[in-house]
Amino acid sequence: MMAPARSMLPTGWLLWDTITIDRSEPQKRPEQVKTKAPLFRSVIGLAAAMLGASAIHAAPTLDLHFPAPSEATGSQREAMTSFRMAVGPFGADGIPTTLAEGALDQSAYRLQTADLSTLELLQPLRAQIKRAGFEVLFECETEGCGGYDFRYGTALLPEPDMHVDLGDFRYLAAKRIGPHGDEYISLVVSRSQDNGFVQVTQVGQLAQPAPRFTASTKTPLAAPADQQALSLPAKPVVSDLAGLLAQGQPQVLEDLVFPSGSADLAEGDYASLQALADWLKANPDQSVTLVGHTDNDGSLAGNIAVSKKRAASVRQALLARYDIPADQVQAEGVGYLAPRDSNLTDEGRQKNRRVEVMLTSTK
Template sequence: MRAVVLALAALVACPAQAEFAPLFPGPATPTASRTEPMASYRLPVGAWRPEGLPVAVLEGALRQSAWQLPEIRLSTLEVLMALRGQLQGAGWTVLFECDTDACGGFDFRYETELLPEPEMHVDLSDFRYLAARLGEGGAARHLGLIVSRSPQAGFVHLTEIGPATASDLPLQPAMAPMTAPQQPGDPILPQPTTASDEIGAQLLARGAVALDDLAFESGAAVLAQGDYASLAALAGWLAANPGQRIALVGHTDATGGLAANIALSKRRADAVRARLVNGHGIAAGQLEAEGAGWLAPRAPNLTPEGRALNRRVEAVLLTTESDRP
């Protein structure tokens, strides 16, 4: 209890600068995190509706973290109430709060940028969201909390964005210094790599790569709207290598019959192929779409986390154009 009081006192003492450090009602294991010194983030501040999701477009230092609460018996409301109390005690103002269907269900979830499964699991039938602000004006900090659970564990996701400081920002000279021409015998300096380079390296080394950030509605083949980093990287590599061909292979978990799952996974692969062709300008001849159903799992189907890992679309490297019969 003394540690809790001290932590809250520290937050109150410097509200404009302090990051929110949640104190969980039980053991919690960090599962993933992401930080950016300067980023833009669309923080939901209202429920999803057909005309769109109300958001506050914020800029600053971004921090996202996810935790798993193993074997916790509390409901999502009880977990959120504990965290809400900490926020309010530290001076945060709640801007918006909602529960599952009142938030907008599937549409709200997939228009909210979160760390991916399985590190952050969101049950579309049981999640709660809260947005809050600390301070005013340019010094204000904002955050979004999502609490969900599986039968075995609870999950908490925190997004916090606040004003960047000079120490947060990478410094670069206004003009790159001039360098002498490369001379024979000079060491060859490494060139910066891009996401397209990295996905191409994985394809060439392993023959396949999972596009783990794609989001589909449960039991459906509609690819949710959004900018997917994996598709942008794959499209960049295919555009730079027009002779290469890719098979997009859909996979499901082991829920339901094989024939139905193969058909569903094929439709999901078709949706990804259409997005690459229509949204990224990739030649249709570079892409095929297939479905494997639940025949190639990468984790046991005994837990929600395992099933989430198995639901995916993979890019599989095929022969080049010159190798085709």
């Protein structure tokens, strides 16, 4: 069954080596525009599961062995859902997909390697998938996938859990017939300057969630599990935006949220936008420009396009939600040309992905 890509994202779990933390935090998967991709997975043993009175028996989860030390960064799961998996490159009609149904397991991993290419990351994973009886339905690399449109039409876990370099990523989708029906798996593989990144999506009875994982004897590569579960990010504080804008100082809109794989601003209330809207209404003779910024992964042209789309999405929110006149707000993007932190670390690159507002004229 083929159709333009749309998909759904389930409730959240954090995976960690062989430890699972249920965050009980519903999340939504973004509407897919037209798609693009990267991926990897560590060795996790799942116990068999039975769900509810129906006693659904799960086939074994496919465990992939990575070609470098790996750290599980995040996971999303759903007991039963429909999922459209990409099986072709982005084209005039969007991304061809096939309908997969069953339990959904979507997990992201960071690989500690600065030397392996995306092909070297993908090859051993592909071999393991084939040995497990899967038939490859589709495989592509960057522009062969559809570049920007493929990546942003593919549902991914959010940064920094899953990072995709727009100029260097690979995608693979495969299928096998299992004891309880069709089973699907897809990989998105990419990298940053210091690490490899892999997202594994499994749909079907092979992905049936189990109540617990086997105990691990390995030292976790991430922070302690209790810190991961309880140290939720603090809500950004809105500074004196009005006063600083009046002084001509650009301000970062720190609380903005963009769904995974999307350049569209997520629905919700943003204190920074409310403050900016109030200031614009109180100063109708002044105008501002929203400026999108990215990290330095990928080409300059691609990053400028992404940064401008995000700034444009914020502008549209100001116009639609707060009734700001169109001539008071402009949107531009400069890609990676104006970093506020080092691009040599994941933390720095995350800070560099932002939208700023600056005063541009006084009528």
